[in-house]
Amino acid sequence: MTVHFKQVTIVGVGLIGGSLGMILKQQGLADQVVGVGRTIENLELAIKIGAIDRHVQDPQLVMPGTDLVILATPIESYSGHLKQWGRYLAEGTIVSDVGSVKGPLVEQAESLMPPGVHFVGAHPIAGKEKSGAGAATSDLYQNALCLLTPTARTNAEALGKIRHMWEVAGSNVHSIDPFLHDWILGAVSHLPHVAAFALMNALSDLQQHTKGDAELLNYSGGGLRDTTRIAASSPEMWRDIFLWNKDNLVLMIETLEKHLQRMKSYIQQNDEAGIEHEIAKARDARQRLK
Incomplete structure (x- = not known):
């Protein structure tokens, strides 16, 4: 499967999101990577280290042109984010995440998806005790386990694209029931x-x-x-x-x-x-x- 995204928006450009952004750019998986976050200094650093191309603080400005969204914020914030900008996503857009809990969170995210927008739960099991974009590295996911958590509602094509993305990142990808x-x-x-x-x-x-x-x-x-x-x-x-x-x-x-x-x-x-x-x-x- 050949996978290429025109625009990827990463919501939460810390260690996990920033490392994925680096890989998307270095591997040519996206034409543009946009960062969304709370701290301008962190977002500017993310541009400097090559994790994102540009940043915005209002995600509504970039969601209509995004074909992949990565949620990399604390999991409690997912519903708030999706309610804020989910309605601006175009049909066919994929929303995925990197959260460490899946069962109820996947159910919640799926229920908040607009018609034609696909959610694919993902959990790359990699990290450090350091946080922020400054800790990001392009080899963070090399040989790491990444668990995808599809359900009966998961779109097969979207699942395949997310699987390919994590395989390119160097992860060993497996699917598992969310609960x-x-x-x-x-x-x-x-x-x-x-x-x-x-x-x-x-x-x-x-x-x-x-x-x-x-x-x-x-x-x-x-x-x-x-x-x-x-x-x-x-x-x-x-x-x-x-x-x-x-x-x-x-x-x-x-x-x-x-x-x-x-x-x-x-x-x-x-x-x-x-x-x-x-x-x-x-x-x-x-x-x-x-």
């Missing part, structure tokens, strides 16, 4: 973020009870850095992810609590065999991680 996506990503992505945030906050509490001037983090090594790297992520973005995947995530947090309580009990009881069993079980599971 299954949320269960799986809740387990392997959202829950680890909860754990990392909670661990850093626990360390902050423990710091208050540390005698003298000793700074706990000054004594940490690679283990803490590896375990809590993702705790440096965007509060706004992860707030929305947690709330949109709430039902799955609450069940998963309860499972994590169960395992913490089990380890706590083994330690309290000086149960050497129990402690060793838990560690060995975790080690064996970790070794299966690719």
